[in-house]
Amino acid sequence: MASAKNPLGLLGIEFTEFSTPDLEFMHKVFIDFGFSKLKKTKNKDISYYKQNDIHFLLNNERSGFSAEFAKTHGPAICSMGWRVEDAPFAFEGAVARGAKPADDANKDHPYPAIYGIGDSLIYFIDIFGEEKNIYQNDFVDLEQPVITEEKGFIEIDHLTNNVYQGTMEFWADFYKDIFGFTEVRYFDIKGAKTALISYALRSPDGSFCIPINEGKGSEKNQIDEYLKEYDGPGVQHLAFRSRDIIASLDAMAGSSIQTLDIIPEYYETIFDKLPQVTEDRERIRHHQILIDGDDDGYLLQIFTKNLFGPIFIEIIQRKNNQGFGEGNFTALFESIERDQQRRGVL
Known part of the structure; x- marks a missing residue:
């Protein structure tokens, strides 16, 4: 539950999203670290990699927030998804506490978000866990997934x-x-x-x-x-x-x-x-x-x-x-x- 010590009901990290001008290199590094490429978003060119409770998104969109972020910074962590009890509550609470909200036009994902370090985004995610999560709802399985032996x-x-x-x-x-x-x-x-x-x-x-x-x-x-x-x-x-x-x-x-x-x-x-x-x-x-x-x-x-x-x-x-x-x-x-x-x- 949200409390004075945890005002937004923060519960951990859900995903880390990368933007890059060199997709093949970053994919190879993920594979070398033992991540498997399993899914992609339904409507965008964003791939999902997983190893235990580490979730990576690799954004290959040619326009939009991630693409512009990569133009400015090169290979970068352009956003993160943070687990919360209630995403709308956390978003509204963050804005009330002084955070800058991200407009829908400036996001690649349908989750409430604020601007964080270096104008990267922090998304609020309240659907997570093995039984029900955003990867089941908003992603589709790849016809040819890349399955890699995890590295622990x-x-x-x-x-x-x-x-x-x-x-x-x-x-x-x-x-x-x-x-x-x-x-x-x-x-x-x-x-x-x-x-x-x-x-x-x-x-x-x-x-x-x-x-x-x-x-x-x-x-x-x-x-x-x-x-x-x-x-x-x-x-x-x-x-x-x-x-x-x-x-x-x-x-x-x-x-x-x-x-x-x-x-x-x-x-x-x-x-x-x-x-x-x-x-x-x-x-x-x-x-x-x-x-x-x-x-x-x-x-x-x-x-x-x-x-x-x-x-x-x-x-x-x-x-x-x-x-x-x-x-x-x-x-x-x-x-x-x-x-x-x-x-x-x-």
């Missing part, structure tokens, strides 16, 4: 936004004031040459988080590089939660997905810091998985290189730990800086 990804753990310097508080207030998100972490991260600050928020139902990143100082930091290439604020990365990160990465061997390189010295001390890790240490080294934790638990995580323009994917496995890998920030940040140096940015 079960849900979206979090999605990270990148914003211009000086606007992080504005976007944090957007999520807090309209949806009831709460602050869970604040980070001030420094690499060898660049820096950023990050403000992590948790949804009022507790199902997902949104960290917001803002660069510091040099405009060559990774956040401002994203903003320049993407031409504005937006979703920097999605994090897939895995049942077993080593098994997921083993299953993706030989695919097109490339992950960030971690210096070998990282593994000289990490297992002394976290002796409770039960996973095979040689496989962790082989895949260059990062580990972080405390006395109560730990997490394992890995990051791809940029996949869709400046957007990348994180894979995370949680073992009684709800952090974001704070202990890995320096190693990760410096790995990204090395990648920037290879690409001539730094």
Whole structure:
């Protein structure tokens, strides 16, 4: 039920929609990650991909909101569908709290929506679950579906936004004031040459988080590089939660997905810091998985290189730990800086 802490009755993420000038490449990446292409919308060229409780839409319309979004940003996450108890109630409540409504003429889907980060859309979806959902109502089965063996990804753990310097508080207030998100972490991260600050928020139902990143100082930091290439604020990365990160990465061997390189010295001390890790240490080294934790638990995580323009994917496995890998920030940040140096940015 909607409440003071959850004023719109938010219940999680239903779908993530991608727009792109290069449909074939994005399709291949989805397949490499273990998503199956199953359906398309009845009246538009929008395909549906699924893996457990992760639902992707790939929009190939040549006109309309998604097409214009791709012209501005290149490959992008142009919209998301968020689960709510009552879509009209959530939409009206969001507008009353200051959100900008999306007109029907500016939408590719028949669900109430508001504008979110970087003028992407947030749709409100109140039909979801295995027994009844929008994919049964508004999509049709493909005559030739592309069935792929899943890679063990079960849900979206979090999605990270990148914003211009000086606007992080504005976007944090957007999520807090309209949806009831709460602050869970604040980070001030420094690499060898660049820096950023990050403000992590948790949804009022507790199902997902949104960290917001803002660069510091040099405009060559990774956040401002994203903003320049993407031409504005937006979703920097999605994090897939895995049942077993080593098994997921083993299953993706030989695919097109490339992950960030971690210096070998990282593994000289990490297992002394976290002796409770039960996973095979040689496989962790082989895949260059990062580990972080405390006395109560730990997490394992890995990051791809940029996949869709400046957007990348994180894979995370949680073992009684709800952090974001704070202990890995320096190693990760410096790995990204090395990648920037290879690409001539730094």
